[in-house]
Amino acid sequence: xxxxxxxxxxxxxxxxxxxxxxxxxxxxxxxxxxxxxxxxxxxxxxxxxxxxxxxxxxxxxxxxxxxxxxxxxxxxxxxxxxxxxxxxxxxxxxxxxxxxxxxxxxxxxxxxxxxxxxxxxxxxxxxxxxxxxxxxxxxxxxxxxxxxxxxxxxxxxxxxxxxxxxxxxxxxxxxxxxxxxxxxxxxxxxxxxxxxxxxxxxxxxxxxxxxxxxxxxxxxxxxxxxxxxxxxxxxxxxxxxxxxxxxxxxxxxxxxxxxxxxxxxxxxxxxxxxxxxxxxxxxxxxxxxxxxxxxxxxxxxxxxxxxxxxxxxxxxxxxxxxxxxxxxxxxxxxxxxxxxxxxxxxxxxxxxxxxxxxxxxxxxxxx
Amino acid sequence: xxxxxxxxxxxxxxxxxxxxxxxxxxxxxxxxxxxxxxxxxxxxxxxxxxxxxxxxxxxxxxxxxxxxxxxxxxxxxxxxxxxxxxxxxxxxxxxxxxxxxxxxxxxxxxxxxxxxxxxxxxxxxxxxxxxxxxxxxxxxxxxxxxxxxxxxxxxxxxxxxxxxxxxxxxxxxxxxxxxxxxxxxxxxxxxxxxxxxxxxxxxxxxxxxxxxxxxxxxxxxxxxxxxxxxxxxxxxxxxxxxxxxxxxxxxxxxxxxxxxxxxxxxxxxxxxxxxxxxxxxxxxxxxxxxxxxxxxxxxxxxxxxxxxxxxxxxxxxxxxxxxxxxxxxxxxxxxxxxxxxxxxxxxxxxxxxxxxxxxxxxxxxxxxxxxxxxxxxxxxxxxxxxxxxxxxxxxxxxxxxxxxxxxxxxxxxxxxxxxxxxxxxxxxxxxxxxxxxxxxxxxxxxxxxxxxxxxxxxxxxxxxxxxxxxxxxxxxxxxxxxxxxxxxxxxxx
Numbered sequence: 129x130x131x132x133x134x135x136x137x138x139x140x141x142x143x144x145x146x147x148x149x150x151x152x153x154x155x156x157x158x159x160x161x162x163x164x165x166x167x168x169x170x171x172x173x174x175x176x177x178x179x180x181x182x183x184x185x186x187x188x189x190x191x192x193x194x195x196x197x198x199x200x201x202x203x204x205x206x207x208x209x210x211x212x213x214x215x216x217x218x219x220x221x222x223x224x225x226x227x228x229x230x231x232x233x234x235x236x237x238x239x240x241x242x243x244x245x246x247x248x249x250x251x252x253x254x255x256x257x258x259x260x261x262x263x264x265x266x267x268x269x270x271x272x273x274x275x276x277x278x279x280x281x282x283x284x285x286x287x288x289x290x291x292x293x294x295x296x297x298x299x300x301x302x303x304x305x306x307x308x309x310x311x312x313x314x315x316x317x318x319x320x321x322x323x324x325x326x327x328x329x330x331x332x333x334x335x336x337x338x339x340x341x342x343x344x345x346x347x348x349x350x351x352x353x354x355x356x357x358x359x360x361x362x363x364x365x366x367x368x369x370x371x372x373x374x375x376x377x378x379x380x381x382x383x384x385x386x387x388x389x390x391x392x393x394x395x396x397x398x399x400x401x402x403x404x405x406x407x408x409x410x411x412x413x414x415x416x417x418x419x420x421x422x423x424x425x426x427x428x429x430x431x432x433x434x435x436x437x438x439x440x441x442x443x444x445x446x447x448x449x450x451x452x453x454x455x456x457x458x459x460x461x462x463x464x465x466x467x468x469x470x471x472x473x474x475x476x477x478x479x480x481x482x483x484x485x486x487x488x489x490x491x492x493x494x495x
Numbered sequence: 496x497x498x499x500x501x502x503x504x505x506x507x508x509x510x511x512x513x514x515x516x517x518x519x520x521x522x523x524x525x526x527x528x529x530x531x532x533x534x535x536x537x538x539x540x541x542x543x544x545x546x547x548x549x550x551x552x553x554x555x556x557x558x559x560x561x562x563x564x565x566x567x568x569x570x571x572x573x574x575x576x577x578x579x580x581x582x583x584x585x586x587x588x589x590x591x592x593x594x595x596x597x598x599x600x601x602x603x604x605x606x607x608x609x610x611x612x613x614x615x616x617x618x619x620x621x622x623x624x625x626x627x628x629x630x631x632x633x634x635x636x637x638x639x640x641x642x643x644x645x646x647x648x649x650x651x652x653x654x655x656x657x658x659x660x661x662x663x664x665x666x667x668x669x670x671x672x673x674x675x676x677x678x679x680x681x682x683x684x685x686x687x688x689x690x691x692x693x694x695x696x697x698x699x700x701x702x703x704x705x706x707x708x709x710x711x712x713x714x715x716x717x718x719x720x721x722x723x724x725x726x727x728x729x730x731x732x733x734x735x736x737x738x739x740x741x742x743x744x745x746x747x748x749x750x751x752x753x754x755x756x757x758x759x760x761x762x763x764x765x766x767x768x769x770x771x772x773x774x775x776x777x778x779x780x781x782x783x784x785x786x787x788x789x790x791x792x793x794x795x796x797x798x799x800x801x802x803x804x805x806x807x808x809x810x811x812x813x814x815x816x817x818x819x820x821x822x823x824x825x826x827x828x829x830x831x832x833x834x835x836x837x838x839x840x841x842x843x844x845x846x847x848x849x850x851x852x853x854x855x856x857x858x859x860x861x862x863x864x865x866x867x868x869x870x871x872x873x874x875x876x877x878x879x880x881x882x883x884x885x886x887x888x889x890x891x892x893x894x895x896x897x898x899x900x901x902x903x904x905x906x907x908x909x910x911x912x913x914x915x916x917x918x919x920x921x922x923x924x925x926x927x928x929x930x931x932x933x934x935x936x937x938x939x940x941x942x943x944x945x946x947x948x949x950x951x952x953x954x955x956x957x958x959x960x961x962x963x964x965x966x967x968x969x970x971x972x973x974x975x976x977x978x979x980x981x982x983x984x985x986x987x988x
Contacts, residue, residue, distance in 0.1 A: 137684040137958035141691075144967020145974070152975060310501065315975035380713040427718075 153312040159321035162189035164308050168198065170339075175199040177341050178354050185342040186349040189320075192235040193280045195352075196246050199231075206255035207231040211356070212246055213263020214238035216418035216475055219482045220261065222355035228258075232356030237384065240268050240395040241278035241285045244402055248288035249281075256409055263416040266440040266459065267384035268399065271392045275384060289398070292405045360472070371473060378474025379427045388436055391443060403451055413453045415444060419461035419481065424474040429460070457485040464488070496540040498747045499698050501977060507537060511652075512754055519676035526676050527643050530755065534650035538616065545615040548585070549650065555581060556625040557645050560632040575633045579626060586622045589614050594822035617656045619819055621649050623786055628663045630790060637663055644670045653751035657744050659762035659782040666757070675756045684958045685933060686753030691970040692929050693746025698973040701739035704919055707912045708733035708881070715887050726894035728912045734870075734877050735919045738767060741780070746929045761935070765928045767873070770865035772836040773844075775873060783819075787812050806841070810834035820880070825888060829880040836872055866924075932956055 163170040175198035177184045208228040215236045222230035267273040311317040351359040428434040448455045466481035511533035519526035539546040559578040596609040631637050648666045711729020745763040752759040766779035776784045792812040798805040817830015882888035933956040
């Protein structure tokens with residue numbers, strides 16, 4: 129074994145670490161499977177295609193908030209109906225609101241900040257819709273939801289807040305985006321980079337690793353539809369057993385509902401002020417409560433320790449009643465007869481369930 | 496702040512280390528002051544409001560210890576009692592008040608209300624350390640120390656959060672040594688290596704196997720029933736998670752100590768290689784066992800008043816040891832369970848001497864069987880220890896015995912889980928531990944170093960190219976996996 133001096137040992141250790149970290153960082157930066165370091169080129173391209181009324185197939189690992197930003201930036205006409213919400217609201221499609229122009233601006237893990245920020249994009253542009261559907265999920269009121277993705281569009285959030293509160297503009301705190309830095313030296317990201325590199329080598333012939341326009345609205349790849357709704361190929365392919373497993377996993381790790389013991393009053397206050405603001409703009413507001421899978425709801429709310437989910441719903445119903453706005457749906461799937469096989473997993477209702485909720489004549493505000 | 500976090504590895508550690516050695520060049524006291532401030536910063540990172548608790552605890556205990564020299568016999572005794580009571584009262588309030596009120600309400604149908612009290616990090620550790628200092632100062636077993644040294648003894652960040660529970664004798668004497676403030680490349684190299692091994696154990700091994708234990712225990716908490724193999728995998732996975740988590744933390748603490756020129760005591764010594772429960776407690780959380788023995792078991796009478804009283808003392812010590820780990824019935828039962836194990840073990844030793852024929856304790860088969868039985872007993876304890884309540888623990892234990900019907904399968908891929916468990920169990924049973932790998936022994940522990948002479952010739956640590964690259968790889972892999980930050984299990988105690 130090659131001997132080294134005592135002083136050389138720590139230098140060797142640190143050099144090895146630096147070498148490995150730099151290599152990993154470089155691979156992640158160059159391959160960039162989630163398009164973190166490309167300044168939104170990927171999202172820009174999707175937005176362009178959506179403007180051409182085209183469905184976009186094979187979209188993956190993109191920043192949904194940036195997509196909204198680029199989409200609204202080049203929007204030329206207002207949309208009469210706008211949906212704001214999370215992936216649980218992404219099955220709300222334009223067919224439900226024909227003949228009105230429609231766009232579903234839902235983003236995964238939507239938080240209170242996202243509602244305000246994305247609406248502000250439309251407001252700033254002067255394209256205020258006639259109807260806004262707010263898909264409000266329980267975690268919006270969970271201080272420990274770990275939803276920080278809104279930081280990408282945080283200036284819009286602060287601008288909206290200053291408009292609502294009629295105060296001077298708040299400058300958003302500097303956003304170093306530590307997540308991007310972390311991903312550079314993350315094993316998970318490195319694995320994705322290497323897998324992508326491998327798949328690129330294997331698919332050199334047909335180069336189908338990028339997105340492309342498509343006429344169909346379902347296929348064997350994920351499609352971002354021109355109305356903003358999402359067709360998730362993965363969901364469709366899951367067998368009943370796989371769905372059951374996803375449902376079961378949800379009960380083990382309920383998405384963004386961890387450490388949810390009290391309703392975050394700041395978020396509630398901001399949502400309330402936001403709704404009042406929309407009403408003052410003569411916008412019709414509908415609150416959409418996407419149901420949870422029956423099994424999940426039972427274990428979370430009835431037998432589990434997440435009764436607060438039901439409290440959130442009660443609180444939203446009071447808010448709706450006081451402000452005379454309607455509510456569609458309920459976290460409790462039985463209220464709209466959404467049965468087990470009408471779910472993709474523990475928290476995503478299928479289109480059939482969502483359509484039923486919106487097609488019901490009366491709102492269920494008083495349930 | 497977690498040892499396994501970017502902010503600790505990339506910011507806090509380099510800054511505190513460089514600052515320490517720069518300050519050391521100016522003066523010793525400045526270096527100690529720097530280290531105390533760094534340690535308080537480390538502690539306050541989690542919740543700055545709780546700094547007031549550790550600081551007032553230090554002030555009060557130091558003040559009382561100084562008063563011993565002013566007063567005479569009876570007053571000194573009263574002071575000691577006040578000091579111990581103050582420490583225990585603080586610990587009881589933060590750790591046990593909610594538990595106490597909940598139980599009053601449950602048993603007496605009252606509706607007393609107490610807001611949820613936030614448990615200050617490490618309170619169990621720094622309280623015990625300061626009690627030892629108080630007691631020994633009362634007994635005139637400490638020499639006079641200055642306030643700054645005392646502060647560092649309590650707050651030294653490598654051992655502050657989850658031990659080892661250091662004794663003033665092994666810490667304070669080191670602060671006065673000249674080499675403490677000087678850069679010792681050998682210590683730095685060894686510290687870096689041990690820290691990397693510990694980080695690898697925590698981030699890759701413990702967190703890696705935890706997916707199975709978390710899944711099983713969470714499902715059980717939701718009241719769902721699994722099949723027998725899933726219960727077993729979850730329970731064994733938790734035993735391994737806890738092992739690598741605590742072992743990893745202990746290694747990191749020792750490694751960090753060495754970076755600052757301080758030798759911390761070994762706290763973890765391959766406990767699953769134990770062939771009986773007595774040995775287990777000599778290998779698991781060694782410094783806690785030492786504290787309980789010296790400051791509870793022996794003052795209670797130890798083994799000096801006959802068998803029955805010895806067993807009573809053992810039971811009581813373990814019961815309090817259980818309660819030290821957390822305010823909950825599961826911890827109390829876990830403590831009692833280990834008390835019973837120890838009583839049985841001691842009784843068996845007594846019976847073994849009485850029986851006319853001799854058992855060959857050195858036979859490999861018997862040792863392996865003993866190790867297996869001991870592990871099973873520990874496993875049962877861990878199920879109780881980890882469970883949210885007694886009902887869940889009972890369900891899991893009954894499930895492991897195949898006494899309840901299952902209605903769900905495939906919580907995880909059994910083959911993958913078993914593969915992971917076999918690999919980790921092999922490491923636990925057949926591999927030398929970190930101190931054997933790197934030759935870090937206590938001065939009086941020659942037995943350990945002799946045990947691995949066969950290994951020493953093959954791969955024991957030396958500052959050479961092979962170990963340098965291996966250490967770099969271990970650390971790099973750990974940093975790559977850091978994105979999934981997770982707390983150390985012993986933080987909650």
